Amino acid sequence: MEAKKRIAALIKRAMHQAFPDAQDLPDAAQIAGLMEIPPDPTMGDYAFPCFRLAKPLRKAPPIIAQALCAAIDEPRTAQAQVAGGYLNFRLNRENFARQTLEAITPRYGASEEGAGKTICLDYSSINIAKRFHIGHLSTTMIGHSLKRIYDFLGYRTVGINHLGDWGTQFGKMICAYRRWGSREEVEQGGVDAMTALYVRFHQEAEKDPALEDEGRAWFKKIEEGDEEALAIFNWFKEVTLQDARRVYAKLGVEFDAYQGESFYNDKMDRVIRELREKHLLVESEGAQVVDLSEENMPPCLILKRDGATLYATRDLAAALYRKDTYHFHKCLYVVAYQQDLHFRQWFKVLEKMGYPWAKDLVHVAFGMVSYEGQSLSTRKGRMIYLDELLDRAVEKALAIIEEKSPNLEDKQRVAQQVGIGAVVYATLSNNRIKDIDFWWDRALNFDGETGPYVQYAHARCCSLLRRAAEAGGNAAQPRFDALCDDEAQEVLRLLSRFGEVVHEAAERYEPSMITRHVTQIAQAYNKFYYEHRILDEDAGASAARVRLTEATRDVIRTGLWLIGLEAPERM
Ligand code: ARG
Numbered sequence: 064m065e066a067k068k069r070i071a072a073l074i075k076r077a078m079h080q081a082f083p084d085a086q087d088l089p090d091a092a093q094i095a096g097l098m099e100i101p102p103d104p105t106m107g108d109y110a111f112p113c114f115r116l117a118k119p120l121r122k123a124p125p126i127i128a129q130a131l132c133a134a135i136d137e138p139r140t141a142q143a144q145v146a147g148g149y150l151n152f153r154l155n156r157e158n159f160a161r162q163t164l165e166a167i168t169p170r171y172g173a174s175e176e177g178a179g180k181t182i183c184l185d186y187s188s189i190n191i192a193k194r195f196h197i198g199h200l201s202t203t204m205i206g207h208s209l210k211r212i213y214d215f216l217g218y219r220t221v222g223i224n225h226l227g228d229w230g231t232q233f234g235k236m237i238c239a240y241r242r243w244g245s246r247e248e249v250e251q252g253g254v255d256a257m258t259a260l261y262v263r264f265h266q267e268a269e270k271d272p273a274l275e276d277e278g279r280a281w282f283k284k285i286e287e288g289d290e291e292a293l294a295i296f297n298w299f300k301e302v303t304l305q306d307a308r309r310v311y312a313k314l315g316v317e318f319d320a321y322q323g324e325s326f327y328n329d330k331m332d333r334v335i336r337e338l339r340e341k342h343l344l345v346e347s348e349g350a351q352v353v354d355l356s357e358e359n360m361p362p363c364l365i366l367k368r369d370g371a372t373l374y375a376t377r378d379l380a381a382a383l384y385r386k387d388t389y390h391f392h393k394c395l396y397v398v399a400y401q402q403d404l405h406f407r408q409w410f411k412v413l414e415k416m417g418y419p420w421a422k423d424l425v426h427v428a429f430g431m432v433s434y435e436g437q438s439l440s441t442r443k444g445r446m447i448y449l450d451e452l453l454d455r456a457v458e459k460a461l462a463i464i465e466e467k468s469p470n471l472e473d474k475q476r477v478a479q480q481v482g483i484g485a486v487v488y489a490t491l492s493n494n495r496i497k498d499i500d501f502w503w504d505r506a507l508n509f510d511g512e513t514g515p516y517v518q519y520a521h522a523r524c525c526s527l528l529r530r531a532a533e534a535g536g537n538a539a540q541p542r543f544d545a546l547c548d549d550e551a552q553e554v555l556r557l558l559s560r561f562g563e564v565v566h567e568a569a570e571r572y573e574p575s576m577i578t579r580h581v582t583q584i585a586q587a588y589n590k591f592y593y594e595h596r597i598l599d600e601d602a603g604a605s606a607a608r609v610r611l612t613e614a615t616r617d618v619i620r621t622g623l624w625l626i627g628l629e630a631p632e633r634m
Contacts (some may be wrong), residue, residue: 064560065163065556065559065563066108066109066141066159066556067095067098067109067513068091068095069099070098070109070111070140070141070152070154071092071094071095072091073135073140073141073143074094074111074135074150075089075090075091075094076133076134077131077132077134077135078116078131078134080129080134081130081131081134082120082131083338085119085120086119087119087323087617088116088119088120089115089116092541094111097111097112097115098110098111099111099112099149101149101151101248104302105247106146106151107144107151107152107153108141108152109141109151109154110146110149110150110151110152111131111149111150111151111152111153112124112148112149113125113127113128113131113148113149114148115613117133123148123256124147124148124149125145125148126147127148128145128147128149128150129145129281131143131150132145132150132551136306138155138475139155139158139334140154140155140158141153141154141155141340142155143473146594152440154552156546156547156552157543157544157546157547158543159227159552159555159559160532160542160546160547160551160552160555160607160611163295163555163558163559163598163614164541164543164555164607164610164611164614165510166265166559167558167614167617167618168617169320169617169620169621170621171561171562171614171617171618172215172227172561172562172565172618172620172621173217173222174215174216174217174562174566175216175217176217176566176585177213177217177218177219177392178217178218178598179390180218180219180392181218181219181220181221181389181390181391182213182218182219182220182221182223182391182392182393182394183220183223183385183389183393183394183395184206184209184210184213184220184221184222184223184272184393184394184395184397185206185223185225185381185394185396185397186202186203186205186206186207186209186222186224186395186397186399186426187199187202187203187204187207187224187311187316187318187382187397188224188225188226188227188398189204189226189227189303190226190227190228190306191226191227191228191233191260191299191300191303191323192218192232192233192236192254192257192261192299192303193227193254193258193303194254194255194306194448195306195307195310195448195449195450196439196446196447196448196449197432197434197439197446197447197448197449197452197501198432198439199449200397200431200432200449200486200490201397201399201432201490201495201499202397202398202429202437203311203314203316203427203456204314204316204487204491204574204627205348205397205427205429205490205491205495205572205574206222206395206427206625207314207315207316208397208491208574208577208625208626208627209224209427209569209572209574211624211626211627212565212569212577212625213569215565215621215625216565216569217565218392221320221321221385221389221391222318222319222320223318223319223320223321223322223385224298224318224321224322224323224325224383225322225323225324226300226321226324226325227323227324228300228323228324228325229323229324229325229328229377230282230324231278231279232261232283233281233282234278234279234281234282234283234284234285235261235264235265235268235274235281235282235298236257236260236261236264236279236282236291237281237285237295237296237299238262238264238274238278238281239260239263239264239267239279239296240257240260241281241295242267243260243263244256244260246281248591249298249299249302252560253302253303253305253306253487254302254303254306255394257299257302257303258441264278266365266470270461286328288478300323300568304321306450310449310450310453312629313450313453313479313483314399314453314487315485315627315629316627322381322384322472324374324377326381327377327380327381327384327509330380330383331372331376331377331380331385333353333380333383334365334376334379334380334383335365335366335372335376335631337355337416338351338365338412338416341415341416341417343412343415343416344365344366345362347362348368349368349510350364350365350366350367350368350543351364351365351366351413352364352365353365353415355408355411355412357372360391360404360407360408360411361404361408362526363375363408363409363411364376365379366601369450374405375409375412377403378405378413379409379413382409382413382424383527384393386418386420386597389571390468390505391423393423393424394423394424394425395424395425395427395572396424396425396426396427397427397429397591398426398427398428398429399401399428400428400429400430400431400496402428402432403426406424406426407426410424410426425572427495428495428496429495429496430496430497430498430499431498431499432498432499432500432501433498433499433500433501433551434446434447434500435500435501435502436486436500447501452486452506453482453486453496454484454506455482455503456468456482456483456485456486456506457478457479457482457483458482458483458505459482459507459509460478460479460481460482460509460515461474461475461478462476462483463481463509464477464478464481465498468633468634469631471634472617473565473634476631477631477633480518480628480629480631481509481514481515481518481634482624483610483628483629484514484515484518484623484628484629485506485507485514485515486506486507486514487514487626487628488513488517488578488628489506489513489514491503491575491578491626491627492512492575492576492578492579493575494573494575495572495573495574495575512582514623514628515634516582516585517581517582517585517619517623517628518610518623518629518630518631518634519585519634520584520585520586520588520589520619520629521585521616521619521620521623521630521631521632522631522632522633522634523588523589523592524588524612524613524615524616524619525616525632525633526632527598527609527634528609528612528613528616529600530598531597531605531609531612534598538602538606539602539603539605539606540603540606541550541603541605541606541607541609541610542601542603542606542607543607545599545601545603545604545607545608546607546608548594548595550587550590550591550594550595551591551595551608551611553587553590553591554584554587554588554591554611555611557580557584557587558584558615558618560580561580561584561618561621562577564577564580565577565625568625574625574626577622577625577626578626580622581618581619581622581623581626584619584622585613585619587614588612588619591611595608596610597609
């Protein structure tokens with residue numbers, strides 16, 4: 064348990080002891096919420112503002128502080144002292160060090176709070192015939208990280224790639240392929256060759272508008288299950304996925320299911336039928352929509368004039384399918400905030416259909432990616448493909464390793480871990496809603512608050528632990544009074560908070576909280592490392608510092624894992 068909670072428990076006990084008849088007193092969690100960190104560290108480690116109790120107790124804050132102070136007698140946890148209306152606490156540092164380090168195991172921070180609950184996560188969800196670019200990094204890595212976080216908290220998780228594999232553009236692509244394409248071209252050119260076909264289609268269709276009908280006809284064939292159309296389309300899909308899987312493998316990202324939009328082709332009838340039965344469908348300019356004017360939103364389009372279903376229809380079908388199949392506790396959609404209206408609309412439709420679990424659907428929105436101040440655009444050449452970015456990052460990592468540690472074993476592998484780590488860390492370093500402006504030099508920066516910096520702190524701990532083991536292990540009893548200095552205490556404070564940070568990151572769908580926390584741990588440990596001799600002559604002090612190093616290594620490694628970074632033992 065972290066120190067704050069222990070002190071909150073002390074305050075609670077003192078409160079009931081000093082004022083046994085009082086009503087409406089805060090509970091331990093509320094007390095912890097009221098506690099502050101004194102502005103001046105010489106005043107103590109924590110402060111409790113007693114004026115928050117003045118109302119229920121009908122007493123002046125200094126009197127309350129006196130009474131509480133008199134009722135607290137637990138020097139093993141902390142010393143209390145009155146300062147006006149505040150009750151200040153000075154932790155028993157030695158005890159805090161012992162308790163914190165005794166609690167830290169390699170799986171420290173994990174819990175069973177999610178036992179028996181399933182979380183579905185819809186992330187990455189790329190579109191067929193498009194190359195994987197930096198605009199896809201956020202959804203892919205936020206989703207991947209959230210999946211690991213929920214796993215760690217005992218939930219069952221289902222990662223779903225809701226592929227964009229349905230739409231008239233695929234009919235056009237097939238049309239173009241049949242007229243001007245060849246198998247070799249697509250096999251060699253991959254997604255780029257498909258895009259080229261699509262571009263060609265539009266150029267030709269300007270001259271010959273009849274092509275549009277041909278494209279539509281091919282799309283209809285896909286939908287009707289025509290053998291030739293499906294064979295070509297499935298092949299396009301396979302080629303796109305081969306590309307994507309290569310990138311996923313580099314990033315360590317996995318899915319439990321690839322269920323794209325087309326997967327729901329035979330699951331639409333139910334949606335339409337239910338909407339009709341519940342009198343929610345109305346006609347509007349020939350189309351079928353759900354009116355949302357009472358909710359101050361434009362209508363949600365369900366069926367086009369020609370009877371074709373839409374993106375929202377497919378999301379409704381997917382939600383029903385997921386609820387039936389996985390019985391989820393929550394279903395998260397990690398999708399850019401531009402789609403905010405789309406999600407609000409169809410979440411509302413589901414609610415109107417009478418499904419109370421509509422409230423368990425969450426749009427986990429994130430900011431937009433731009434490139435050096437301008438929007439991404441393939442046409443204008445402002446586009447960065449993910450494989451290129453990852454390759455360049457790995458190359459740079461390798462160059463640095465060659466320069467700084469040419470004798471490192473397995474350089475190529477470490478360069479992968481570090482280079483890719485830098486990119487992933489950068490993706491998860493700010494609050495997800497913030498827009499990201501991509502600059503090459505920033506993405507390839509390995510100094511300051513970056514993934515490699517944190518990885519390096521971890522490798523430093525590993526190296527120190529190897530040296531300690533060579534020096535005969537830490538057979539001595541740790542002397543925890545050797546960890547009472549400010550630097551060690553700051554590391555301990557951060558380590559003790561780790562579980563709470565993971566929990567909050569899950570609650571707010573915000574992996575960046577973990578990114579920030581492991582960075583702070585790395586910084587605090589580095590400071591400790593520079594100010595203190597770890598392998599000291601005093602065996603007991605040494606053993607305690609080695610134990611702190613080991614705990615730091617474990618927590619950083621876990622934290623990095625949760626945000627999708629590897630932690631090399633040597634760099
Ligand atoms: N493929 C879509 C896009 O690229 C994202 C799909 C997100 N998931 C969903 N269930 N709508 O915009």
